[in-house]
Amino acid sequence: MPHRIAAIQKLLATQPHPERVALLAIAGDSASGKTTLTKGLVQAIGEHRISSFCTDDYHRYDRVERKSLPFTPLNPECNFLEIMEQHLQLLTLGQPILKPKYHHTDGTLGRPELFTPREIVIVEGLFPLWSRLSRATFDVTAYLDPPEPIRREWKIQRDVSKRGYTEEQVLADLDKREPESEKFIRPQRAHADIVISFAPVEGRKELSATILLRPTVPHPDLHDILTPATREAAHIKLIRDQDGKPVDALHVHGHAPVSASRLVEEKLWEKIGLDGEIPESLGRISSTERSAPLAVAQLILLHHMIHT
Known part of the structure; x- marks a missing residue:
């Protein structure tokens, strides 16, 4: 053998x-x-x-x-x-x-x-x-760990518009899936190097992001990116994860001025080291909608993929 x-x-x-x-x-x-x-x-x-x-x-x-x-x-x-x-x-x-x-x-x-x-x-x-x-x-x-009310809203919108379901069918399906979601899907969160949650902050309609950077893999150094010039767009702080362990949480604000958000994106793109301008596909939600927090999350993942 x-x-x-x-x-x-x-x-x-x-x-x-x-x-x-x-x-x-x-x-x-x-x-x-x-x-x-x-x-x-x-x-x-x-x-x-x-x-x-x-x-x-x-x-x-x-x-x-x-x-x-x-x-x-x-x-x-x-x-x-x-x-x-x-x-x-x-x-x-x-x-x-x-x-x-x-x-x-x-x-x-x-x-x-x-x-x-x-x-x-x-x-x-x-x-x-x-x-x-x-x-x-x-x-x-x-x-990806959006709050459940947000995820349910997204699922209704998607399944009704793209998969031929009625809203009543989607809601019934969500209720049927809930026990298995809790048992089999959500526990995978504990094994991720990066946990990303998209949701509006209170009083805002724009999507923001909280990105947990767990110490299980080396992450890009953000100290030269998170400066006073980008404070309105993003900041990082140490918080407690669901298991009680400390973790770096990068908060990216969807309501920040475009100039500040763009500066964060440009500095991340420069750190990745690829030629050209930031690709237009990053941050794109639809043909008419763009999210800077989504772009930042994608840039962090892209950094990992290129430099692994």
Whole structure:
């Protein structure tokens, strides 16, 4: 047996693959902002350098089949998580995978797709941080943690406008999912290097962000960015995390003057070290709406991906 394993490893080493594959996980509950965050990052650097996919593709059942089941997609029993773990291991080695496909528009399962890793792979979805094995494949991990009222509002807006549900159906589905969300999805927050929460501050309508930078990975030095000139846009302070441990919390204000917010973004972009202007995709929520806190969160993740 050992000689067979050695032979396989030797053959794999001779196959062309990226010299370095950096894996980033973006986990979170349904409609927490994972796809928006990921899309901006991919467009910023380009698909020639970044490839991404959603772990929802590993759903075991389609939408019609799930109606007769006693659990929801938030239950591990509803997903091929062992296959996901195998695929993540292959991706860390630069190997392509034959990935399943789930269509969110109509809830059907499609034909498997060949997925070839680029220099950077972003894996977003409900379960990327589910197990020790899956977590071990990532260089850096993030969890999106908006307040529940905000997330529920986002889910209603998205599922009604894009997925063909009525508001009543979405509300009923949220209630049905809640026990499994609490049991299986939210515990992944504890395993993230970065926790991001988008929400308006009291008395404001613009989205702000609180970004927890846990000491599990080295983060970009922000001391030369968070100066008196940028105080209105962002500041950092030491707080207690949910487990009582101290953690750096970066607060990015959505209501700050554009000039101050832009200065934070420009300094972060300069620290990343890429050529050109800040990509327009960063911070983009829609074709007409932009969020500086979203852009700052994306820039921090981008720094990790480039400098891992």
